Amino acid sequence: MPGPPEAAALAAVAAFLEATVRVATPLGFAAIGETIAERTGVINVGLEGAMLAGALGAAIGAAGGSPWTGLAAGAAAGGLVAAVFAVFVVGLRADQIVTGTAMTMLAIGVTGAAYRATFGTTGAALDVPTFGPAAVPGLARLPVIGGALFAQAAPTYLLFLVVPVVWWILMRSQAGLAMRAAGEAPHAAEAAGIGVGRWRAGATVVGGALGGLGGAALVLAQAGTFAERMTAGRGFIAIAIVVLGRWHPLGVAAAALMFGAASALQYAAQAARLHVPYQLILMAPYVVTLLALAGVQGRARAPEFLGKA
Amino acid sequence: MSEVLAGLVRATPLLLCGLAVSLAFRAGVWNIGAEGQFYAGAVAATWIGTRVAPSVPPVVLVVLVPLAAATAGAVWAGVPAWLRARFGVLEVITTIMLNFIAEHGVAWLVHGPLQEAARTYPQSDAIAPAARLTPLLAGTRLTWAFPAAILLALAAWFLVARTRPGFALRAAGANPEAARVTGRINVTRVTTVAFLASGALAGLAGAAEVSGVTFALYERLSPGYGYTAIAVALLARLDPRWVVPSALFFGSLEAGASALQRSAGIPSVTVYAVEALVVLGVVALDRQVWRARPA
Numbered sequence: 208m209p210g211p212p213e214a215a216a217l218a219a220v221a222a223f224l225e226a227t228v229r230v231a232t233p234l235g236f237a238a239i240g241e242t243i244a245e246r247t248g249v250i251n252v253g254l255e256g257a258m259l260a261g262a263l264g265a266a267i268g269a270a271g272g273s274p275w276t277g278l279a280a281g282a283a284a285g286g287l288v289a290a291v292f293a294v295f296v297v298g299l300r301a302d303q304i305v306t307g308t309a310m311t312m313l314a315i316g317v318t319g320a321a322y323r324a325t326f327g328t329t330g331a332a333l334d335v336p337t338f339g340p341a342a343v344p345g346l347a348r349l350p351v352i353g354g355a356l357f358a359q360a361a362p363t364y365l366l367f368l369v370v371p372v373v374w375w376i377l378m379r380s381q382a383g384l385a386m387r388a389a390g391e392a393p394h395a396a397e398a399a400g401i402g403v404g405r406w407r408a409g410a411t412v413v414g415g416a417l418g419g420l421g422g423a424a425l426v427l428a429q430a431g432t433f434a435e436r437m438t439a440g441r442g443f444i445a446i447a448i449v450v451l452g453r454w455h456p457l458g459v460a461a462a463a464l465m466f467g468a469a470s471a472l473q474y475a476a477q478a479a480r481l482h483v484p485y486q487l488i489l490m491a492p493y494v495v496t497l498l499a500l501a502g503v504q505g506r507a508r509a510p511e512f513l514g515k516a
Numbered sequence: 517m518s519e520v521l522a523g524l525v526r527a528t529p530l531l532l533c534g535l536a537v538s539l540a541f542r543a544g545v546w547n548i549g550a551e552g553q554f555y556a557g558a559v560a561a562t563w564i565g566t567r568v569a570p571s572v573p574p575v576v577l578v579v580l581v582p583l584a585a586a587t588a589g590a591v592w593a594g595v596p597a598w599l600r601a602r603f604g605v606l607e608v609i610t611t612i613m614l615n616f617i618a619e620h621g622v623a624w625l626v627h628g629p630l631q632e633a634a635r636t637y638p639q640s641d642a643i644a645p646a647a648r649l650t651p652l653l654a655g656t657r658l659t660w661a662f663p664a665a666i667l668l669a670l671a672a673w674f675l676v677a678r679t680r681p682g683f684a685l686r687a688a689g690a691n692p693e694a695a696r697v698t699g700r701i702n703v704t705r706v707t708t709v710a711f712l713a714s715g716a717l718a719g720l721a722g723a724a725e726v727s728g729v730t731f732a733l734y735e736r737l738s739p740g741y742g743y744t745a746i747a748v749a750l751l752a753r754l755d756p757r758w759v760v761p762s763a764l765f766f767g768s769l770e771a772g773a774s775a776l777q778r779s780a781g782i783p784s785v786t787v788y789a790v791e792a793l794v795v796l797g798v799v800a801l802d803r804q805v806w807r808a809r810p811a
Contacts, residue, residue, distance in 0.1 A: 252608055301799040304546050304608055308746055309795035316789025435785065443612045450606075486624035493613040493620075497595070500605045 217351060219475075224355035226474050231467025232363045232428065233258070233421040237445035238452065238459050239366075239373050240417025244289075245449055246377060247403075247410040248390035248512040252307025253292045254418045255442025256314030261285035261419025263318040265426045266433035267325060269335040274427045277335065278362065278420065281427075285419015286412050288314055293411040297404050303514050311442070319435045326433075337431045338362060360428035362420065369417070374456040386410055390510035418442060440493065447496045451503050454510065469495045519771065525657050525729060527767025529554065529741045531665045532721035534748030534759040535672055536589075536714040542676060542754050543710035544689035545600075549593060549611025550718040551742025552618035556592035557585035557719025559622065561726040562630060562733040565643025574646040581647060581723055589719015590712040592618065597711035601704050607711070615742065623735045630733060639734035649728035659728035668717070672756035685710055718742060740788070744770065747791040750798045766791065 237258055244251050251257070261281035268280025292310045295301040326333050338360035346357040377383040388396035389403040389410075397403050421441070426433055448466060452459030473488050533550040540547035561581050569577055596610035623638070625631075632641045649659035676682040687695040688706045695701040721741065726733060748766050752758035773787040 295796065295799060299800055305746075305750065305795065306799055308548060308608075309792045309799070312743060312747075312788045312795070313792035316785050316787065316792060319785030320789065440612060440616050443609055447609050447613075450609075484624050484628060486620045486627065490617050490620040490624075493616040496613050497599075497610055497617075500610060501599050501603055 219478075221351050221354050223468075223471055223475055224352060225358065226471035227464060227467040228355045228359060228363060229429065229467075230470045231463045232359075232366055233425040234441055234445050234448060234466055235366050235460060235463035236362075236369070236421035236424060237418040237442055238448040238463050239370060239456060240285075240414035240421070241445055241449045242414075242452070242454060242456055242459050243373060243377065243386070243417070244407075244411045244414035245454060245513055246390045246510055247386045247407045248393060248510055248515065249293075249296060249407050249411050249414075250303050250307070250446070250514045251289060251292060251411055251414060251418075252304055252443075252446065253288060253310030253314070254307075254415070254445055255438055255440065256307075256311035257285040257288040257415040257418035258422035258425070258438045258442045258445075259311075259314045259318050259436070260288045261422030262426045262437055263322055263422075263433055264419060265423030266322075266333065266335050269337075269427060270333070274336050274338045274361070277427050278365075278423050281419045281423025282416040283419065285422060286416035289412045289415020289418070290408075292415070293408040297408045297411070315436060322433060322435065333432050335426065335431060335433075337426075338428045360424075362424035362428050365420070366424075370456055370460045377456055387510070390512055393512050418445070421445070444492060444496050447500055450509075451499050453503075453508075465499075466492065466495065519775065520768075521653075521656055521658055522771040522775075523764065523768035524662060525767075526771045527763045528659075528662045528665055528728070529721040529725050529738070530744055530748050530767050530770075531662075531669065531759060531763035532724065533718050533741050533745030534752065534763050535665075535669055535756055536717035536721070537745045537749035538752060538754040538756055538759055539672060539676070539685075539710055539717065540714035541749060542689050543685045543707050544692060545597075545707050545711045545714065546606075546608045547593065547596075547611055547711060547714050548608055548746065549596060549614050549742065550714070550721075550745045551738060551740065552611065552615040553589040553592045553715040553718035554722040554725075554738050554742050555618040555622050556588040556715075557722030558726045558733055558737055559625060559630070559722070560584040560588035560719070561647075561723035562640050562643060565647035565727065565731075566630070566641045569644035569647040577647050581727055582720055585719045585723030586716035587719070589715040589717070589722065591715070592719070593711050593715020597708050597715075600711070601708050619735075622733065622737070626734055632732075637734075640732045642731045643726065647727060648731060649724070651728075657729045659724070661724035661728050665724070666760055668720075669756045669760050676756060681706075718745075739770070739784075743788075744791055747795050750795050753798070753802065 237254055241251060241254050261284050264284030265277040265281035269277025288310060292306060295306045296303045340358050340360055343357040347353045385401045386406050388401055389406045393403045422438060448462045449459055451462035470492050473491060476488055533554060536550050564581050564584055592614060595614060596607045599605040599610050600607045626638045626640055630640045632639055649661055652658050676685060684701045684706045687701055688703045692703045696703050744766055748759060748762045752762040770787055773784045777784040
């Protein structure tokens with residue numbers, strides 16, 4: 208048995224890793240969804256809006272049922288936002304950046320108004336049923352990593368499934384080849400009989416649904432409530448994570464974990480009672496995003512037709 | 517009358533930020549960061565108004581405040597401009613990150629270094645009377661910043677539409693590859709300068725708000741001017757002249773929304789949805805301009 212100081216240090220590391228995975232979960236869902244869309248050539252800056260819609264959808268869905276109905280409602284809301292986006296950028300070939308920005312504004316306005324209409328102007332006292340941590344018997348007791356990997360809430364386990372599935376579909380299946388062709392060489396793909404527009408629209412909607420799941424995970428496994436603009440830029444950070452992960456599902460998952468760790472440092476700093484103003488600690492994830500983008504870009508290559516018609 | 521005035525007061529920062537966005541978008545620079553650049557300008561104006569103003573003659577302030585605010589906005593835009601020029605980092609994400617950093621930075625300043633001497637509320641001291649803009653009409657908060665912003669809009673239009681640098685800016689935005697191969701347009705330099713100028717304009721908006729309307733800095737000073745500015749610029753089809761009526765429209769809309777929230781309980785966030793629908797409408801109807809560029 209380790210002595211008390213070592214045990215305390217191990218417990219602190221285990222708590223940090225547990226927080227890392229928990230905080231990375233919403234980012235991971237959104238970033239893996241955006242990876243799918245971007246591989247087909249669509250950059251969805253409205254991802255923040257999809258996450259926000261997913262968060263409100265999850266709160267409403269769970270308030271009337273269980274956390275599971277909340278999760279489903281969150282995915283549907285995120286997919287719906289992305290579907291509207293897809294109508295404009297795939298159907299009308301509108302500019303992706305401008306449309307995506309508008310979708311995020313639309314989601315901020317609609318969720319804010321819908322929230323107040325549903326739960327009253329005070330906005331207080333909204334408690335939705337949440338997913339508690341579900342420990343896997345035995346494995347959760349593993350030292351250091353047990354809590355991080357095997358004592359998480361249900362959405363995290365769902366993400367553990369989603370990442371390899373997306374990797375296999377995108378990188379190993381026939382469908383994935385068609386999607387990547389749409390992003391790299393749409394004219395050649397079209398000539399080869401691949402319906403580029405359909406793959407893009409489909410990938411965008413699926414990506415938005417995953418973004419909605421990210422927003423839902425935020426509500427159902429972390430906050431336990433909805434608040435206006437509660438996603439606080441996570442959708443945009445997720446887009447940076449895709450760059451950082453070099454558009455590869457496994458790289459993106461790793462990059463999401465890195466951001467989870469950067470955010471979990473906030474809790475560690477608070478626990479350690481460091482005398483840093485908390486406003487500056489709140490700034491950390493955004494600063495990390497900037498630095499990370501500066502560090503990685505130029506060495507990572509985006510899909511050739513990303514953001515172009 | 518008071519509603520009309522409220523709309524005009526609200527239109528002033530929207531006009532300056534709308535110019536900032538239209539200039540950047542015209543050059544093909546996706547500056548979504550007017551919000552953060554606005555805060556940078558507001559901080560500069562507050563710092564000078566509370567710390568520097570007592571020790572310099574008032575006439576110096578007339579130049580110093582806008583100059584410092586424009587510089588602060590340009591510096592805040594300079595970070596993503598440099599990342600774009602040097603590393604090719606997509607400015608959409610970096611400017612949004614800097615918006616969040618600015619918001620938290622202002623929160624820290626008004627709880628810390630710039631907090632009022634009384635240390636009661638999270639706000640700065642009121643700026644010195646000498647640093648305040650004179651109202652156009654006594655007793656109102658409509659100041660000279662409003663007609664000055666209109667003049668700036670006309671100047672920006674002239675620059676973009678009628679001069680050689682303006683042509684380079686439009687060429688760089690419309691088709692950067694074609695502009696580059698002419699050999700006469702340094703696309704990176706043109707877009708970087710446009711990016712910095714855009715930040716400077718948004719910074720001026722922050723100064724106009726602090727020096728003419730609030731006289732102090734506090735958290736959430738901006739109700740999202742930098743984001744509304746995107747709708748302002750797009751409705752104006754990025755033409756600086758049309759930014760003026762567009763800003764008046766959205767200023768009145770937002771002032772009306774605030775009044776509705778007070779009187780009828782309709783949440784003012786709804787106005788974001790309206791603005792988004794305007795943008796989507798413009799994007800859908802105006803395909804000539806807003807079609808995604810072929811590669």
